[in-house]
Amino acid sequence: MENFIKHIKFFISERNPEDNQKDMKDGIMEECDRYFKESIYLAAEAISELATKRIEDGDTILIFNRSQLVVKILLDAHNAGKKFRVMVTDSRPDLRGILACERLTAAGIPVSYIYINSVTYAMTEVTKVLLAAEALLANGYVIGPVGTGMISLVANTYNIPVIVCCETYKFSERVQTDSILFNELADPCDILSNVRSDVAWQNHPNLHLVNLVFDATPPKFISIVITEVAELPCSSAPVILRKQLNTCY
Amino acid sequence: MIPYDTKFQELSSRLKLASGTSRTSVASGCDLFVRFITLRSKSLEEDVWDSKNFDNLKNHLVERGKHFMKRLSGSRKSIAQLAYPFIMDGVTVLTTSMSRVVMEILAKAHEKCKKFKVLVTISEPDKRGHRMVKELRSRDITAMPILDSSIGFVMERVDFVLVGAEGVVENGGLINYIGTYPVAVMARSLNKPFYVAVESFKFYRMYPLRQTDLPNESKYLSEDEAEHPVVDYTPPQYINKLFTDLGVLTPSAVSDELMKLYI
Numbered sequence: 001m002e003n004f005i006k007h008i009k010f011f012i013s014e015r016n017p018e019d020n021q022k023d024m025k026d027g028i029m030e031e032c033d034r035y036f037k038e039s040i041y042l043a044a045e046a047i048s049e050l051a052t053k054r055i056e057d058g059d060t061i062l063i064f065n066r067s068q069l070v071v072k073i074l075l076d077a078h079n080a081g082k083k084f085r086v087m088v089t090d091s092r093p094d095l096r097g098i099l100a101c102e103r104l105t106a107a108g109i110p111v112s113y114i115y116i117n118s119v120t121y122a123m124t125e126v127t128k129v130l131l132a133a134e135a136l137l138a139n140g141y142v143i144g145p146v147g148t149g150m151i152s153l154v155a156n157t158y159n160i161p162v163i164v165c166c167e168t169y170k171f172s173e174r175v176q177t178d179s180i181l182f183n184e185l186a187d188p189c190d191i192l193s194n195v196r197s198d199v200a201w202q203n204h205p206n207l208h209l210v211n212l213v214f215d216a217t218p219p220k221f222i223s224i225v226i227t228e229v230a231e232l233p234c235s236s237a238p239v240i241l242r243k244q245l246n247t248c249y
Numbered sequence: 250m251i252p253y254d255t256k257f258q259e260l261s262s263r264l265k266l267a268s269g270t271s272r273t274s275v276a277s278g279c280d281l282f283v284r285f286i287t288l289r290s291k292s293l294e295e296d297v298w299d300s301k302n303f304d305n306l307k308n309h310l311v312e313r314g315k316h317f318m319k320r321l322s323g324s325r326k327s328i329a330q331l332a333y334p335f336i337m338d339g340v341t342v343l344t345t346s347m348s349r350v351v352m353e354i355l356a357k358a359h360e361k362c363k364k365f366k367v368l369v370t371i372s373e374p375d376k377r378g379h380r381m382v383k384e385l386r387s388r389d390i391t392a393m394p395i396l397d398s399s400i401g402f403v404m405e406r407v408d409f410v411l412v413g414a415e416g417v418v419e420n421g422g423l424i425n426y427i428g429t430y431p432v433a434v435m436a437r438s439l440n441k442p443f444y445v446a447v448e449s450f451k452f453y454r455m456y457p458l459r460q461t462d463l464p465n466e467s468k469y470l471s472e473d474e475a476e477h478p479v480v481d482y483t484p485p486q487y488i489n490k491l492f493t494d495l496g497v498l499t500p501s502a503v504s505d506e507l508m509k510l511y512i
Contacts, residue, residue, distance in 0.1 A: 054458070161458035161459065163458075220486070223458050224420070224456055224458060230508060230511075231419065231456045232419065232420075232504050232508070233419070233420040233421065233485070233500075233501060233504050235501035235504070236501060236504040236505060236508070239504065239505050239508050
């Protein structure tokens with residue numbers, strides 16, 4: 001959102017202040033539409049094209065949670081005739097991986113579904129890990145749904161390439177080295193669903209329920225970041241940021 | 250421009266086929282050459298590109314080609330100038346196979362009266378390490394060939410490793426004659442610095458994730474897949490520094506340089 005707002009502010013500052021209000025509004029709406037089309041829809045197409053080249057026949061691809069971009073890449077690769085299977089990793093409390101499962105199985109792709117707890121076991125069969133990012137920070141850290149860091153760590157231990165797909169509008173100037181700074185907490189009561197216990201978990205003086213939303217993955221666990229502009233190593237995120245800043249100021 | 254483009258592609262393919270084990274460096278050199286000579290810079294050259302005068306355009310392409318070749322031929326000397334201070338008195342340097350850039354650096358250090366010793370891995374299958382030893386000895390540098398399998402044995406005595414390159418890929422990884430990767434892993438394991446001396450024209454727009462991601466034309470000399478590969482890929486985490494004509498770079502900076510060229 002940060003980048004989009006900067007872009008629109010810059011666009012507004014470039015406009016002729018003499019313009020009437022209607023023209024100004026129309027211009028801004030048009031620019032918003034153009035930005036969404038280029039940075040989100042077309043970027044997804046470009047990333048899919050680059051990412052499907054990385055998927056080979058016989059691969060077992062591990063994905064996490066549900067990401068529209070990752071599911072799109074897998075569907076495109078399947079439509080291109082590649083023969084592979086997918087391992088969908090899921091985590092409580094959201095269990096959003098089920099949605100990914102539904103879409104992939106509907107297309108005829110063989111899918112295995114596991115909870116994130118068994119990822120060390122599953123990783124022995126996996127050939128590639130395909131993840132999406134919420135943001136890519138200036139120091140190369142990848143912000144993703146909580147659990148991404150763990151999966152990247154395990155994949156790295158087993159020497160399995162971790163491919164992160166990220167559109168350039170998600171690149172941020174922020175710098176962060178751990179998951180606690182700048183995170184979000186979701187409703188702690190979500191953790192309590194399906195918990196069978198006699199203890200009253202809400203309002204217990206010694207118990208603090210933490211439902212983190214994001215986590216930060218260090219660049220050393222990521223093999224490659226695929227953006228619509230280029231395929232780059234995580235550490236080169238500042239190069240793209242520099243180009244974006246140059247066009248903005 | 251399109252007929253010229255296909256002509257360049259044709260010439261590049263012929264060069265690559267003829268180049269034997271150096272296919273990667275020839276491929277990257279050709280790509281960069283084509284990119285360099287067809288680069289349009291805004292100011293003066295608009296009229297050259299837009300005019301219908303073919304001779305003007307041809308002269309322009311030839312000029313840029315000559316400029317590129319001039320920069321290329323000077324690159325080894327500038328790398329030697331940059332890298333020789335890293336060789337201090339009394340060091341033992343380990344290198345693999347035969348590299349003219351490394352030779353230039355060692356010769357420069359010797360010229361500046363540094364006393365050092367060089368160990369060269371023989372580099373099966375074509376044993377090109379022997380050629381390197383012969384060249385070094387002809388310049389009065391103390392050099393000794395060692396078995397590829399004895400790198401574990403000698404690594405504790407080595408101060409740093411300096412190798413050349415066939416190509417450097419987008420993430421800063423190295424493509425070099427087969428046997429380089431184990432040396433890098435061994436050096437990392439014993440905390441010895443691993444340096445690569447490479448000209449900037451060898452920066453290649455490729456991003457392998459594993460050994461099998463290297464294209465077959467780079468790995469095998471003939472169509473026969475039962476043959477042993479001639480190159481291997483060393484991931485960037487094993488490389489400390491790259492000495493190039495653009496300066497001393499870390500592997501992460503290679504991506505930066507490539508993007509400046511291509512994007």
